[in-house]
Amino acid sequence: MEKKTDLRIEKTEKAIKNAFIELRAKKPLEKITVKELCELALINKSTFYSHYEDIYALSEAMEQETVESIIGSIDHLKDYTTDNSDAFTRELCLAFMSQISLIKILFSGRGQSHLGIRLDKALKEVISRKYPEYKKDPAKQILLSYCIQGTYHAYLSNPQADTETFVRTIENIVRCLRPLL
Known part of the structure; x- marks a missing residue:
């Protein structure tokens, strides 16, 4: 059961990072919102915030x-x-x-x-x-x-x-x- 949790977390991390890279390639960091990143990554905002404090923490x-x-x-x-x-x-x-x-x-x-x-x-x-x-x-x-x-x-x-x-x-x-x- 533990491996499924880890795999889900890894998949979520990958989705967040891929969405961020896609958005970052198009616009400056300060113009990226958590809402649009979550829409692109197909996750909820609460899921994003369980991984990162904000967009700047993700970038860091x-x-x-x-x-x-x-x-x-x-x-x-x-x-x-x-x-x-x-x-x-x-x-x-x-x-x-x-x-x-x-x-x-x-x-x-x-x-x-x-x-x-x-x-x-x-x-x-x-x-x-x-x-x-x-x-x-x-x-x-x-x-x-x-x-x-x-x-x-x-x-x-x-x-x-x-x-x-x-x-x-x-x-x-x-x-x-x-x-x-």
């Missing part, structure tokens, strides 16, 4: 899931060292690009800077676990922000660049900055 949760998905798909994350930053950089870029359709929807408009900020925070946490001394070093924090947010904004500003050119260029930049790490 989906943004966080996207960041976790990007970071979770980096194979060399556990093995990251400043010496193997090329593999890490390549995997981060490819992980980011694999989610680009969803990213463009969730982080469009005023939400565009949210992804850079979220990635910056999450990746710094991961790197600080491996290099705890980085957490208290303002120069390292600035350098990491420069690499993380710079990569994100470079991609946004250069959508015409093919994947290999983009990744290779970012790898070269990080390689040049490696001595500072």
Whole structure:
């Protein structure tokens, strides 16, 4: 019996998220109402509110899931060292690009800077676990922000660049900055 409950919850979550993505692709976050989302997801408002406080909480949760998905798909994350930053950089870029359709929807408009900020925070946490001394070093924090947010904004500003050119260029930049790490 427990599995049915879990399956229903999963189906409801999926319906809510799919409806949200569909609406978010058409309009800004602040223009989406719980009523229209529920109509599209074929659920009651009370069902929505049993899962999320409001549309903004749903958006926040989906943004966080996207960041976790990007970071979770980096194979060399556990093995990251400043010496193997090329593999890490390549995997981060490819992980980011694999989610680009969803990213463009969730982080469009005023939400565009949210992804850079979220990635910056999450990746710094991961790197600080491996290099705890980085957490208290303002120069390292600035350098990491420069690499993380710079990569994100470079991609946004250069959508015409093919994947290999983009990744290779970012790898070269990080390689040049490696001595500072």
